[in-house]
Amino acid sequence: METIELKSATEIKSTPVTTITGSEAVLNAMIAEGVETIFGYPGGAIMPIYDALYDYSTRLNHILVRHEQGGIHAAQGFARSSGRTGVVFATSGPGATNLVTGLADAMIDSTPLVCITGQVFAHLLGTDAFQETDVINITTPVTKWNYQVTDASEIPAVLAKAFYIAKSGRPGPVLIDITKNAQIQQFEYSGYTPCTHIRSYRPKPVVRKKYVEEAAKLINEAERPFVIFGQGVILGKAEKEFKAFIEKAGIPAAWTILGLSALPTDHPLNCGMLGMHGNYGPNVLTNECDVLIAVGMRFDDRVTGRLDKYAKQAKVIHLDIDPSEIDKNVKTTVPVWGDCKETLPMLTALVEQKMYPQWLQKFRDCTQKEEEEVIHEELNPTGEILTMGEVINTLNELTNGDAIIVTDVGQHQMVACRYAKFNQSKSNVTSGGLGTMGFALPAAIGAKFGAPERTVVAIIGDGGFQMTIQELGTIMQSNVNVKIIILNNRFLGMVRQWQQLFNERRYSFVDIQSPDFVAVAKGYRIEGQLVSERKDLKNALHEMLTHPGAYLLEVMVGKENNVFPMVPQGCGVSEIRLK
Amino acid sequence: MKQEYTVTVYTENQVGLLNRIAIIFSRRKINIESLNTSPSEIEGIHRFTIVIVETEDVVRKLVRQIEKQVDVLKAYFNTNDQIVWQELALYKVPTDEIAEKVKVERLLREHGARAVVIRKDYTIFETSGHREETDKLISVLEPFGLIEFVRSARVAIIKESAGFHEKLREFEQAEPSEEAMENEYLDKGKDVFVM
Numbered sequence: 001m002e003t004i005e006l007k008s009a010t011e012i013k014s015t016p017v018t019t020i021t022g023s024e025a026v027l028n029a030m031i032a033e034g035v036e037t038i039f040g041y042p043g044g045a046i047m048p049i050y051d052a053l054y055d056y057s058t059r060l061n062h063i064l065v066r067h068e069q070g071g072i073h074a075a076q077g078f079a080r081s082s083g084r085t086g087v088v089f090a091t092s093g094p095g096a097t098n099l100v101t102g103l104a105d106a107m108i109d110s111t112p113l114v115c116i117t118g119q120v121f122a123h124l125l126g127t128d129a130f131q132e133t134d135v136i137n138i139t140t141p142v143t144k145w146n147y148q149v150t151d152a153s154e155i156p157a158v159l160a161k162a163f164y165i166a167k168s169g170r171p172g173p174v175l176i177d178i179t180k181n182a183q184i185q186q187f188e189y190s191g192y193t194p195c196t197h198i199r200s201y202r203p204k205p206v207v208r209k210k211y212v213e214e215a216a217k218l219i220n221e222a223e224r225p226f227v228i229f230g231q232g233v234i235l236g237k238a239e240k241e242f243k244a245f246i247e248k249a250g251i252p253a254a255w256t257i258l259g260l261s262a263l264p265t266d267h268p269l270n271c272g273m274l275g276m277h278g279n280y281g282p283n284v285l286t287n288e289c290d291v292l293i294a295v296g297m298r299f300d301d302r303v304t305g306r307l308d309k310y311a312k313q314a315k316v317i318h319l320d321i322d323p324s325e326i327d328k329n330v331k332t333t334v335p336v337w338g339d340c341k342e343t344l345p346m347l348t349a350l351v352e353q354k355m356y357p358q359w360l361q362k363f364r365d366c367t368q369k370e371e372e373e374v375i376h377e378e379l380n381p382t383g384e385i386l387t388m389g390e391v392i393n394t395l396n397e398l399t400n401g402d403a404i405i406v407t408d409v410g411q412h413q414m415v416a417c418r419y420a421k422f423n424q425s426k427s428n429v430t431s432g433g434l435g436t437m438g439f440a441l442p443a444a445i446g447a448k449f450g451a452p453e454r455t456v457v458a459i460i461g462d463g464g465f466q467m468t469i470q471e472l473g474t475i476m477q478s479n480v481n482v483k484i485i486i487l488n489n490r491f492l493g494m495v496r497q498w499q500q501l502f503n504e505r506r507y508s509f510v511d512i513q514s515p516d517f518v519a520v521a522k523g524y525r526i527e528g529q530l531v532s533e534r535k536d537l538k539n540a541l542h543e544m545l546t547h548p549g550a551y552l553l554e555v556m557v558g559k560e561n562n563v564f565p566m567v568p569q570g571c572g573v574s575e576i577r578l579k
Numbered sequence: 580m581k582q583e584y585t586v587t588v589y590t591e592n593q594v595g596l597l598n599r600i601a602i603i604f605s606r607r608k609i610n611i612e613s614l615n616t617s618p619s620e621i622e623g624i625h626r627f628t629i630v631i632v633e634t635e636d637v638v639r640k641l642v643r644q645i646e647k648q649v650d651v652l653k654a655y656f657n658t659n660d661q662i663v664w665q666e667l668a669l670y671k672v673p674t675d676e677i678a679e680k681v682k683v684e685r686l687l688r689e690h691g692a693r694a695v696v697i698r699k700d701y702t703i704f705e706t707s708g709h710r711e712e713t714d715k716l717i718s719v720l721e722p723f724g725l726i727e728f729v730r731s732a733r734v735a736i737i738k739e740s741a742g743f744h745e746k747l748r749e750f751e752q753a754e755p756s757e758e759a760m761e762n763e764y765l766d767k768g769k770d771v772f773v774m
Contacts, residue, residue, distance in 0.1 A: 140599050141606065145649040148594070165649055200591050200652040324643035 020189045022152030022182045023052035026116060029159035030060055032192040035087050037061045037078060037449045039071040043091025044131055046118025048183035050089075063449070063478050066470035068095050070442035072102025073468070076111045077446030080429045081404055081454070083237065085112040085166050086446065092118045093131030096138070096177070101436055103142040103173045108433030109258060110235060112171035114162045122150040122179040135177045144172030152185035156192050164195035169203025170322040171235055205323050207338035207346065215317045215334045216350030218291050224359045225251045226289035226314075228274055228282070228303075231258035231432075232296010232321060232340055239263070239425045241344040242295065248348050250355040252363050254282035256297050258432040261422040265401060271363040275303040276567045277414040280374075280576060281366030283567060286311050287574040288362070293317045296340050299329040300433065309572025319343050373578045374564050379419065385558045386534060388415040388487050394538050395457065395485070396421045398545055403455040404429060404447050408440035408464035411493035414563045416459045426451075438467030444482045445474055455483065455545065462488040462514045472524040475550045483544050484528075484552040486517055489559050497562045521552040528552030583612070584638045584656050585664065585735045588627040589619060591650040600627060600651075603644050609633060613666075615732035624652065630733050657737055664735035668713035669695070670704045670720050671727040677702055680723060690716045701726060 020028070026049055030038065038060055042050040053062055065071040068090045075086030090099055096117040106113050120129040136148050145165045149158055155178070162174040219225055227249075233242045239262050246253050246263075252271045253263060263270050272279030274286070283305075286292065292314040297303070304310045307329060315333040318326055319340050326335040336343050378389035392415060395403075401421035406429040407413040413430055422428060429447050431439035444458035465486050475482060492510040499507050521528040527547055531540045537555070544551040567576045590596055597616065604611050612630040619626035631638070638656045645654040674697065677683055687693060692706040706716055713730055 136595055137598055140595065141602050146595070198649065201649045322647065324640070324647045326643075328640060328643075 017188055017190045019186045021048065021052065022149075022155050022178065022185050022187065023049040025152060025155040025187075025189060025192075026159065026178070026183070027052055027056045027060060028189075029156060029163075029192055030087065031056075032194065033085070033159075033163045035060065035085070037063060038087045038089055039063050039065055039074040039078070039446065040089030041065055041068050041071055041091070041095060042089075043093075043095045043118065045092035045120055045180050046089060046095070046116070046178075046183070048180060049116070049118065049178075061449075062089075063445070063474065065442065065445075066473045067468070068098035069101055069438070070445075070468050070471040070474065072099045072106070072113070072115065073436070073439050073442035074446035074449075074471075074474075075113050075115075076102060076106050076109075076439075077406060077429050077443030077448075078450040079106075079111050079113060079446075080443070080450070081426055081447035081456070082450030083234075083426055084450070085114055085163060085171075086450075088113065088115045090115065090117050091131065092120055092135065092177075093133045095131075096135040097133060099175070100138060100142060101434075103139055103175065105431050105434040105436045105439065106173040107142045107144065109431065110171050110231060111173065112166040113173040114159075114166050115173060115175040117175060117177045118183070119148065119177045119179045121181045123181070125150075125179070135175070139175050142173070143175045146175040146177070148177040148179070149182050150179045152182045152187040155182065156189070157195070160193060160195035161198065164198070165201065169201075204321055204339045204342075205337035207336075207342055209346075211334055211336050212343060212346045213350060215293075215319075215336050216347055218315055218317060218334060219249060219251075219293065219347070219351050220354075222291035224285075224289045224356065225249070225291040225293060226285060227251045227253040227293045227295060228256070228286075228297060229253055229259045229262060229295040230256040230297025231262075232319070233259060233262040234425055236296060236321065236339050236341045238296075238339075238341040238344055241341060241348070243267070245344045245348045245351070248353050249351045250353070251293065252356075252360055254278070256300070256303055256432070257417055257430060258428075259297060260417055260428040262425050264423050265421040269360075272367070273418055275300075276305070277418065277563050277565065278303075278567075279367070279418070280370040280565050280578065281363040283565070283573040283576045284366060285362060287313065287572065289314050291315050291317065293319070294330075295319045295344070296321070298322075298325050301329075304329060305567045305571055305573045305575070309574070319347075370565065370578065378415075383558070384534075386532065386537065386555060387561055388412055388489075388557050389419050390534075391485065391487060391537065391541075391555050391557065392416050392419040392459070394541055398538070398541055399455060399457070403427070403457045404451060406430065406440045406444040406447055406456060406458040408458075408460040409435045409437045409494075410461045410464060411489070411497065411561075411563050412459055412461045412487040414494075415487075418563075437461075437464040440464060441468045441484065442471045442474070444484070445471060445478075445480050448480050448482050456481075457483045457485060459485045459487060461493060462486055462490065462517075463492045463512050465517070466512075466514065469520065472521060472526060475526060476524040480550060481548075482550050483547075484521075484550070485541075485544070486552065486554040487557050488514065488517070488554055489557050489561065490514070491559060493561075494563070496560070500560070500562070501566075502568070517552060517554045526550045526552055528554065530554040530556065532556035581632050581634050583630060583632055583659055584635075585659070585662050585733065586627070586629040586631065586638070586642060586645070586654060586656045587735065587737060588629065588645055588654045589652040590625045590627060590648075591652070592623060592625045593650045596625075596648075596650050597627075599648055600629075600645055603641060604629075604631065607637075607641070609637070609641070613732040615734055617734065628733055628735050655737060655740075657735075661739065662735040662737050664709070664733050665707045666710060666713055666733050667705065667707045667731040668716070669727075669729050670706075670716060670725060671701050672704070672720050673724050673726065674699060674702045676723040686719065690719065692716060
């Protein structure tokens with residue numbers, strides 16, 4: 001056996017060229033990139049890095065998760081609440097394959113991650129060695145970039161590249177697979193230089209002034225302009241620029257699920273949520289606007305419904321940092337390539353100060369209709385049984401819209417996104433594109449580390465909670481102060497809703513049984529209670545929020561409540577149903 | 580309308596990149612008709628030549644997805660009339676058949692072929708050209724007991740291209756390239772727009 005000599009940190013600083021191991025180079029890179037928190041799980045092929053981590057534990061906070069999927073979702077939550085890059089460590093084989101769901105989720109939701117996986121010794125590659133799997137090829141479709149390191153001397157430059165690629169342009173997950181020999185290998189280390197340029201990679205397309213002018217002209221001539229925005233505004237840190245733009249142009253704006261919280265809920269031009277379970281007005285009026293201005297969003301099918309019935313009457317302006325998004329789903333009249341942090345101010349300067357009182361009134365009329373037919377009953381139910389909406393509404397009263405809301409996937413997610421109030425950006429963490437059940441609990445853990453000063457509330461269904469329930473262990477061990485609300489309808493609710501509406505109530509395998517969640521939480525030494533009556537709801541939520549540590553609140557809600565409005569699959573957005 | 584498109588991709592020479600490019604097609608269930616990788620006129624830069632049959636709309640989207648890959652410098656797509664292309668084909672036939680029954684000389688002349696190897700037992704011919712041309716020689720040789728046939732992927736040169744040197748210079752500059760400097764707002768955001 002080779003012996004591994006670990007150099008102390010002071011030694012690294014004092015000498016310009018020194019010999020260190022690949023593992024130490026990995027951790028030095030983390031420190032140089034400003035990483036403080038790493039989510040991970042050790043294993044055979046990543047042991048040298050964990051061994052080095054033992055000496056770095058005062059400078060790097062490693063959170064031991066209960067499953068690698070929990071680790072990567074936590075890193076996603078961290079990235080989303082902090083605007084920084086999330087970092088995950090996992091071992092080879094099963095450790096690495098357990099990351100795949102999270103990678104796919106981060107890829108489709110443009111979340112910056114750097115994942116480090118251990119790999120078998122380079123000389124064993126391709127021999128079906130113990131815990132060997134072809135991680136690079138498995139993860140190629142779900143990473144922005146990935147690379148296998150077999151020689152320690154590559155590590156500083158490769159990690160610099162990894163952090164640069166993950167965070168720049170349209171962000172995304174990067175995976176670096178490091179063979180065990182490279183982790184152990186000593187090499188001459190001459191420090192860490194962050195990467196600022198890769199010749200084959202253009203993170204931001206060049207802004208074409210011509211297109212900005214054309215876009216401004218279209219907007220100035222419009223009578224019924226409509227802005228729809230997505231996460232691009234948040235990722236581009238362009239919330240202020242975006243607000244300035246819509247305020248000057250006076251254009252009503254609606255958000256995609258990932259754009260939520262980029263614009264405060266109570267902003268007078270915020271007219272609600274787009275898409276399948278979005279608000280009535282934004283969906284119907286998409287097909288009445290004359291100019292549609294899409295900012296940092298990608299026209300997902302859950303937003304557009306049937307494409308051949310989507311905004312056919314409108315001229316479309318699309319602002320996006322990723323040129324491949326232009327014309328991908330919706331034909332653009334004017335493409336404005338570039339970072340919206342740059343393009344929005346350019347556009348703001350060229351648009352006229354305007355207001356569209358009649359047009360805005362149409363949105364208000366729609367809101368009124370939706371309020372009467374859907375919202376009022378959801379938030380102030382006349383029935384005895386609690387609704388998801390009133391739980392969110394009561395939560396709003398207590399948090400004043402200052403909390404980070406992390407949601408899982410399903411009915412509770414749609415209800416939470418529809419009714420939760422937000423005052424500040426980066427407050428909505430959810431699995432939008434991939435729809436990963438089990439996302440919320442670990443993501444909430446990460447979100448808390450990403451924004452420790454803020455209240456983090458995870459809202460999860462009884463189905464999704466059981467997919468990553470093991471992360472209660474992480475909460476226990478690392479004392480993570482997250483508030484967990486389980487909205488329990490004793491069904492896999494969203495699928496049940498579809499079965500009810502489209503499959504003649506043939507409830508096929510949606511009747512899910514759950515353990516006593518409060519007892520499970522208690523087993524992990526997490527406080528909790530169950531609420532099923534209206535009179536107890538507010539007090540229970542108050543107790544949850546004021547409890548000094550993690551808290552689990554299980555709320556029993558109506559079994560067969562549906563989320564409305566709804567654009568049925570295969571319908572146009574203006575065919576949205578209110579019941 | 581679906582037709583043949585030749586996609587030309589300039590890339591870094593990186594392990595795994597072939598897969599990263601190939602899955603852009605396979606994910607959308609698009610068949611690659613022909614794929615060639617080779618060096619380009621610039622050292623260290625690889626060139627992929629990919630032939631698919633698709634509509635222009637689909638090809639444009641595919642090329643944008645390819646260009647989005649970190650290790651891809653540039654991707655182009657062209658119709659057949661915008662390129663000059665060749666495929667190489669090899670044919671193995673029994674020498675005695677050929678020598679006895681066919682006038683080898685005429686065969687070679689008519690099909691622009693040449694003999695690469697002549698042995699007692701077999702002869703290997705080589706020809707290059709468009710698919711129809713190389714196909715034609717198969718049907719000619721089949722009656723004489725064609726033993727083996729193989730055709731290479733398409734290689735193509737874009738008629739309008741001035742080569743990749745110019746582009747590369749831009750990529751290699753860390754500072755905004757000439758193209759980027761055209762954008763008068765880029766460095767003067769504060770001066771131009773006061774909010």
